[in-house]
Amino acid sequence: MAQIVVIHGPNLNLLGQREPEIYGTSTLEDINRQLTELGNQHSVELEFFQSNHEGQIIDRIHSAIGSAEGILINPGAFTHYSIAIRDALSAVPIPAVEVHLSNIHAREEFRKLSVVAPVAVGQISGFGIQSYELGLLALVGHLQRLGRLT
Structure with missing residues (x-):
């Protein structure tokens, strides 16, 4: 079964409590549970990782080499300024969806x-928890077109 790494960036551990008028009331566990179900429907195994630390996210991206077919990433605030996360995604031969x-x-x-979008396959935003689901479906479709998933 193909593996996709789902990376949640800073402050996403506070989902459900943090600014629900912007981010909704779903928790990170809710998102992971829904993604797991969707992944199972498409024969992909998901591994979840959340960190508030830029270096840990970079290390997780690097460690995906040889073990993951794709990366689904919500870089959080790092989206807007982390050239290091952008460079890590660019350096690995693994398609990513933001x-x-x-x-x-x-x-x-x-x-x-x-700063991440130019090295990602695509970006989906604005749909709440469904952004993750749409991102996963887009990544699965991309991997199928590449012949990395059957």
Whole structure:
């Protein structure tokens, strides 16, 4: 069974409590549970990782080499300024899809720039928990087109 690493960036451990008017009431565990069910339907195994630390996220991206077919990532605030996470995604031969719960393009000016987007297969934002589901489906479809999933 193919493996996809799901990386949740900073402050996402507080989902369900943190600004529910922006991020909704679903918890990180809710998201992971729904993604697991969706992954099972598409014969992919998901591994979940959350960190508030840039270096740990970079290390997890690097360690996916040789073990994961794809990366689904919500870089959180690192989206807007972490050249290091962008470079890590660019350095590994693993397709990545960037997701966001809120529509980053409809928020504060500084949130409209994603330094990650240019090295991702695509970006999905603004659909709450469904952004993750749509991102996973898009990544699965991309991997199928590449012949990495059957």
